[in-house]
Amino acid sequence: MILEERDYHIFPGRLGDFLKAYETLGLDIQRRFLGEFIGHFVTETGELNHVVALWRYESMADREARRALMLAHEPWQDYLAAIKGMIQSQQTRLLTPTSLSPMR
Template identity: 50%
Template sequence: MIIDERTYTTHPGKVKAFLEVYERLAKPIQWPILGDPVGFFVTEIGTLNQVVHLWKYDSMADREQRRAKLAVAPNWGDYLDAATPLLLRMENRILVPTAFSPMK
């Protein structure tokens, strides 16, 4: 099992607009393909204007297959076109659980 941690930093004051675009255009396409996220968060303390979402996959191969399917999904480009201008930076990390992690 792996966790894909994705952090999107919006232009100042654009978190609400990004979330509205995401919920309207991305969620109906992304969640059926990737599965429900582990969590979807906004920052309140620390680096502001960030949206952090976590996705669980069985393996890197599972992640690659699902993300490839997402990339060619109908209307996914509409979301990218609407969301990209709202973002300053996109980061992602792959997290691997330790032997004693409650989530495996």
Template identity: 50%
Template sequence: MIFELRTYTAEPGRAADFLKLYESMALPLQNKYLGGLVGFYVSEIGPLNQIVHLWRFDSLADREQRRSAMEADPAWQEYRARSKELGALRQQESQILKPTSFSPR
């Protein structure tokens, strides 16, 4: 099992705009194709304007297959275009995390 930790940094004052679009367009598609949403968060203390989400996959191959299927969906392409037009994100980061032998997940 692996986890993907994604951190998006929004333009100041634009996180709510991004989250509204994400919840209405992207989340239903990601739930359909990716499944495995562990959590979705916003920063409260520390670096501000950050949106953090954590996804669980069986393996890197599983992640690749699921993301490829999602990318092929025209509705996902429409979301990506709308997100780009919105211009609410300043930066995106992705980390792949592998649990240790004693991790509960």
């Protein structure tokens, strides 16, 4: 099992637009293609205009196959066009659980 943490820094003043676009255009597509959605979060303190999404995959191969299918899906391209210019920066982390983790 791997956990993908996608970390977005949204331009100030655009967080509401980004969340609305994701809710109406992006999330259903990702749920259809990517599998287990763990959660979607915004920061309350510290770095503002910060969004974190978590997804669970069985393996790197599972992640790669699912993301390839989603990227080829035309409505996903429409979502990407809708959020163009809203994201200041993005980081993606792929996490593997240790033996101490209850999620494996």
